[in-house]
Amino acid sequence: xxxxxxxxxKQDFNILQQPSKTFRLDIENRRIAGTVDGxxxxxxxISCALHTERFEWLIYSWNxxxxxxxxxxxxxxxxxxxxxxxxxEALMQDDRILSVDAFSxxxxxRKLLVKFIVHTSIGDISAEKEVSV
Numbered sequence: 001x002x003x004x005x006x007x008x009x010k011q012d013f014n015i016l017q018q019p020s021k022t023f024r025l026d027i028e029n030r031r032i033a034g035t036v037d038g039x040x041x042x043x044x045x046i047s048c049a050l051h052t053e054r055f056e057w058l059i060y061s062w063n064x065x066x067x068x069x070x071x072x073x074x075x076x077x078x079x080x081x082x083x084x085x086x087x088x089e090a091l092m093q094d095d096r097i098l099s100v101d102a103f104s105x106x107x108x109x110r111k112l113l114v115k116f117i118v119h120t121s122i123g124d125i126s127a128e129k130e131v132s133v
Contacts, residue, residue, distance in 0.1 A: 039122045066090035079133050
C-alpha cells in the first residue's frame with residue numbers, strides 16, 4: 001500500500017548530521033596521518049575538491065571536483081568570472097558549506113591566485129587556489 005500524499009510528516013523521523021571525521025591526508029609524505037574532524041576536515045575536503053578535475057576520474061561522482069581545464073588559454077577577465085562560479089559550484093556540493101564569497105584575484109603573468117572565504121556550518125575558512133592560464 002502506498003502512503004497518501006502528506007501522510008509522512010517531519011515529526012515522524014529525525015534528521016541527524018553525520019560526523020565529518022575522516023582520515024588526515026599528509027600530501028607531502030603521501031600517507032595517512034591519523035584522523036581529523038570538524039573545521040579541519042572541511043578544510044581538507046575543500047582542498048581535495050579544488051585539486052580534483054571534474055569529470056576526469058571515474059571513481060568520483062560527476063558532482064565532485066572543479067572544472068579548470070577549459071580555462072587554459074582564455075582571456076584573464078573571462079577566467080576570473082568563470083573561476084568564481086566554478087569554485088562556488090564545486091564547494092556547494094558539500095552540505096557543510098553554506099556559502100562562498102569575498103573573492104579577490106592576484107594576477108602574476110599567466111598565473112591567477114584567487115582567495116576567498118568559505119562559510120561553513122562549523123565556522124569560516126580562508127582558502128585560495130592558484131590557476132595557470
